[in-house]
Amino acid sequence: xxxxxxIQGNEACALAAVAAGCRFFGGYPITPSTGIAExxxxxxxxxxxxxxxxxxxxxxxxxxxxxxxxxxxxxxxxSGPGFSLMQEHIGYAVMAEVPCVIVNVMRGGPxxxxxxxxxxxxxxxARWGTHGDHPAVVLAPSSVxxxxxxxxxxxxxxxxxxxxxxxxxxxxxxxxxxxVVLPGSVDxxxxxxxxxxxxxxxxxxxxxxxxxxxxxFGDGYRxxxxxxxxxxxGFPTEDSALTGxxxxxxxxxxxxxxxxxxxxxxxxxxxxxxxxxAYGIVGRSAREAVQRARTMGIKAGMIRPLxxxxxxxxxxxxxxxxxxxxxxxxxxLGQLIGEVQRASGGRTEIVGHLRADGxxxxxxxxxxxxxxxxxxxx
Amino acid sequence: MTDVKSYLREWAMPHVLCPGCAHGIVLxxxxxxxxxxxxxxxxxxxxxxxxxxxxxxxxxxxxxLHGTHGRAxxxxxxxxxxxxxxxxxxxxxxxxxxxxxxNHLIHAxxxxxxxxxxxxxxxxxxxxxxxxxxxxPPGAFASTAPGGNTEASFDxxxxxxxxxxxFVARVLAATPIxxxxxxxxxxxxxxxxxxxxxxxxxxxxxxxNKAGGGAAMLTGLTLRxxxxxxPLASKRxxxxxxxxxxxxxxxxxxxxxxxxxxxxxxxxxxxDES
Numbered sequence: 001x002x003x004x005x006x007i008q009g010n011e012a013c014a015l016a017a018v019a020a021g022c023r024f025f026g027g028y029p030i031t032p033s034t035g036i037a038e039x040x041x042x043x044x045x046x047x048x049x050x051x052x053x054x055x056x057x058x059x060x061x062x063x064x065x066x067x068x069x070x071x072x073x074x075x076x077x078x079s080g081p082g083f084s085l086m087q088e089h090i091g092y093a094v095m096a097e098v099p100c101v102i103v104n105v106m107r108g109g110p111x112x113x114x115x116x117x118x119x120x121x122x123x124x125x126a127r128w129g130t131h132g133d134h135p136a137v138v139l140a141p142s143s144v145x146x147x148x149x150x151x152x153x154x155x156x157x158x159x160x161x162x163x164x165x166x167x168x169x170x171x172x173x174x175x176x177x178x179x180v181v182l183p184g185s186v187d188x189x190x191x192x193x194x195x196x197x198x199x200x201x202x203x204x205x206x207x208x209x210x211x212x213x214x215x216x217f218g219d220g221y222r223x224x225x226x227x228x229x230x231x232x233x234g235f236p237t238e239d240s241a242l243t244g245x246x247x248x249x250x251x252x253x254x255x256x257x258x259x260x261x262x263x264x265x266x267x268x269x270x271x272x273x274x275x276x277x278a279y280g281i282v283g284r285s286a287r288e289a290v291q292r293a294r295t296m297g298i299k300a301g302m303i304r305p306l307x308x309x310x311x312x313x314x315x316x317x318x319x320x321x322x323x324x325x326x327x328x329x330x331x332x333l334g335q336l337i338g339e340v341q342r343a344s345g346g347r348t349e350i351v352g353h354l355r356a357d358g359x360x361x362x363x364x365x366x367x368x369x370x371x372x373x374x375x376x377x378x
Numbered sequence: 379m380t381d382v383k384s385y386l387r388e389w390a391m392p393h394v395l396c397p398g399c400a401h402g403i404v405l406x407x408x409x410x411x412x413x414x415x416x417x418x419x420x421x422x423x424x425x426x427x428x429x430x431x432x433x434x435x436x437x438x439x440x441x442x443l444h445g446t447h448g449r450a451x452x453x454x455x456x457x458x459x460x461x462x463x464x465x466x467x468x469x470x471x472x473x474x475x476x477x478x479x480x481n482h483l484i485h486a487x488x489x490x491x492x493x494x495x496x497x498x499x500x501x502x503x504x505x506x507x508x509x510x511x512x513x514x515p516p517g518a519f520a521s522t523a524p525g526g527n528t529e530a531s532f533d534x535x536x537x538x539x540x541x542x543x544x545f546v547a548r549v550l551a552a553t554p555i556x557x558x559x560x561x562x563x564x565x566x567x568x569x570x571x572x573x574x575x576x577x578x579x580x581x582x583x584x585x586x587n588k589a590g591g592g593a594a595m596l597t598g599l600t601l602r603x604x605x606x607x608x609p610l611a612s613k614r615x616x617x618x619x620x621x622x623x624x625x626x627x628x629x630x631x632x633x634x635x636x637x638x639x640x641x642x643x644x645x646x647x648x649x650d651e652s
Contacts, residue, residue, distance in 0.1 A: 024460050041644055050459045050643035055485040059452035062445065062482075066425070066456025069443060070464070074456070092446055217441035218461050220420045224387075224436055226444035235390055235436065236444075 001184040009147045009173040010077075012180055013103055014039030016151035017075050019186050022101070023049035024074035026063035028056055028082060031115040032171040033105035036077035057082035061089035061102070068098045069225060071216025073155055077103035079171075080113060083122055083129070090164050091130030092227045094250060097204070097212065099158035099191055101151070103167045105174040108358050117358030118171040120280055120331040126166045127309045133247060135254035137261060138166045138309040142283040144178035150306065156189035157261060161253050162211050168308065170331065172281045172360060194221065203234040204246075210253045254310055263306040264315040268294065272301030274373060275319050277340050278329045279305050282361050286329060289366035298374050308336065313343040320344035324377075327369050329353040329361050382409035385419065387439050394433050396504075398580035398592020400551035404498055405434045407554045408467075411561035423464045425454040427479060429505045431471035431498035431577075448479025451486035454493050459643040462492075465565060472499040472513040476532050480512075484541035487570050489641035494564045494571045497534055498551075500579040508582030519586040538572045539634045545571035546634040551578065552596040556630070563632065569640050576628060 007015070013036050017025075025040040027033075041051040049072070054060040060076045067074040078086060083104045093100055108114030109121045122129075126138045137157055139150040147169060154165040194201050194213040203223040206212045215221040228236040229243045237243070254261065265283070268290055269275060278286035283304040293300040303319045303326075305312045316339075320326060326348050328337040333356045341350050353369055355361050386409070395401050412422060422440040426432035428447035435442040441464075445453045450468045458466045475483050475497045486493065502520055503509040510520035510527050513534070517526045535546050545567040547560045557575060564571035578584065578595040589595050 024456065026456055045644060045646040048646065050645040052455065052459055052643045054452060054455070055481055058449060059455070059482050059485070062449040062452035063456030063459070065445075066443070066453040066458075067460035068456075069441075070457045070460035072460040074460070088446055089449070216461065217423050217443075217457060218421055218464050222420060222439055222441055224390075224442045224444065226436070227446060228444065233389075 002181050004179055004181050006177050006179050007144060008035060008175055008177050009144045009169060010035030010105065010175070011039050012144045012148040013077070013151050013167070014043055015182060016148040017101070017155065018043045018047050018049070020152040020155035021073045021188050021190070022075050022155060023047065024064065024067035024072040025049070025051050025076065026054050026060045026067065026074070027076045027078065028054055028060050030057070030079045030082045032107055032174045033077045033079045033082075033103065035174065036103060036105070057085035058089065061086040064100045065089060065093055065096070065098045068100050069217050071219070073099070073159070075101040075103065077105065079105045079107045079115070080109045080122065081111070083125065087125075087129040091132060091134060093164040094130070094134045095227050096225050097162040097214070097250070098164070099162050100164050101154045101158055101167065102164060103151070106168065106170040114358045116171065118281065118331060118360060119356065119358070120170060120282070120335070121356065122168065123308060123330070123332065123335040126168050133251065135163060135251050136166070136309040137161070137163060137254060138168050138307070140168050140279045140306060140308045141173065142280050142304065144173065144176060145180045146306070147173060148180060148182065152186045156187070159189045159191045160211070161257070162191065162214060163253065168280070170281050193219075198222065202232045204230060205232045206249060210249050210256065258310045261307055261310060262312045262315070264312045265302075265304040265306060267302040267304065269301035269303060269319060269322070271299055272322065273299045273324050274301070274327070274370060275323045276300065276302045276327045276329055276366060277316070277336070278302060279308060279336070282329050282331060285361050285363045285366055288363035289370060292363065292367050293370045296371065298370055300370050311339045311343065316340055316343040317345065317347070320348040323348050325349040325351055325373060327351045327353055327366070329366055331361060332356050380410045380413050382406055382413065385409040385412060385439050387437050390437050393437055395430065396581040398578070398584070398595070399430070400577045400592065400596055401431060401434060401498055403551050403554050404496070404557065404575050404577060405438065407557040408496065408561055409438065410558045411565065414558065414562050415565060417465055421464055423457055423466045424469055425450045425457065425466060426469045427471070427474035429471040429474045429503070430500070431469055432474060435469050448474050448477070449482055450474070451479065451482040451493070451495065455486060455491055458491055458493050462642065466493040467565065468493060468495040470495060470497050472497065472501065472534070473503045473511045476512045476534055476537070484537065487538050487541040487543035487572065490542060490544050490569045490638055491641045492569055494573070496561065497572065497574045498577045499534060499574055500577045500583060502579050502583040504579045504582055508586060518583070520582070521586070534574045535572070535633050542570075543572045543634070544569035544636050544638055545632070547572070547632045548574045548576065548628065548630050550576045550628070550630060553630075560632065567635070569638065
């Protein structure tokens, strides 16, 4: 049965994780994500799960991978500096194809930065933080309710594609209390288990969708897991053909399913001649600015990706084709704006509204951006 | 003599170890211990980091996790907490376990999680080509200590006892029967067990320090008095050891054993099995 609760984004994240089947949390305290760990330690025991506070974020991510290999859906949560420390193991999870969820509640950076201030400064790190070529799946909720929805979705995508999925939101969403309708149940996806005898099992032999079936340690399948480049038996190889095949498959798992993964909200775009591109908390301000601009006769709209990576190339290109200008609003000094420019391919004017001073971008600021453009056009 | 072939992935051979390296003796001793304990092969998980020692797990036919450099105890913690019925054994080296991974090792020991850590100490970084390690004896040569090591070295067992490991033992790769017995004791122990195996690296340590080949290095690990071994390396470099350093000589056997509460994570209380 649905129930309505007034909760913080970090609480919604924890509730969603447990609803999605998460039964392991390993984490390390860091502002502003700590509330997630504090909820998980309360929720997991009754759900039959286990919580551990590790010695650092490197260990947290390692423990999450270990738990996932043991068959548990597993999550960690962190912020800025901790996210940096997790990068090596995020790459490991990509290479070894270990489903898991990493929540990064963004704060001001670089370095220790401003722990209690919001930021969207980790967008590119979420894509390219770990070394080597690799796919990335990154979701960006803009409200407490959407934190719940996208955290569930993160687990489902992780299980479906055997890959780490990152949920990226900021300090404001993490700490804001909003009224949220929590569903009585959610659709849950579980990893596919092998249907062959253990003697016939090759741990990295992909099924038709490119994703290998995955037993847990202890299920009776004895297999090897490594971060080294490996063959379909899961054993290290230095063969260039096998290396190329693995790299292609790892990346195609995501690239071939962009339509399934990418979600975008189009708001008042149908007749728009100017669009705001915004995500996360900035999407809230952009929506308000668009609504106010409409009352002033400005044909404004918003495109808001809920999936930052893979980047919604097609959806952005369609908007670029239509509008005279796209205002890219982000709480950083310009990270996704480069992607918007790339996807737009010169079909519209791209304007940055960028801010990295620890303050949110307000509706008024975006409205001014819209009205100034409107007057200049007259 | 126990046939350990059923515990090996022969299809994964040949292995990567150098001639004269004693790590293979350590693997065999471990497999005999598993056989002696009659553990369910499907319920044994080996977790390793990066380095020569860590490559051993790939040849062992269990569930094997070859993780990242130094982090094996953290991977093992998640694995054990999520599936407590697994016998989880970490295989690590001196660089892996005591340098980059020292933090994870001491915290796993502090928690007293019910896993076993086997640390193969060959006094040097082998996989990367013979660099100085936190276990390299003062004065010994390495590729990054061409004038001799100027740092003091760790006593791994003292470190682990201090960190709270509830079973700590040391053994020489030259004494495989004792090694098997201590490994079986460690795996049977309820709580965190740590076994340091003094192994060799003829390819780098031996070559740089004129310590001879594998056979010479292993016979150099001769027992002196009761349970105290003097590795050839320490003999050679005793003159370089600062007066504050511990005397050369390696005590073997069970060095520490206690019963204390085992860490199972924060979870719903289950009826105690005892």
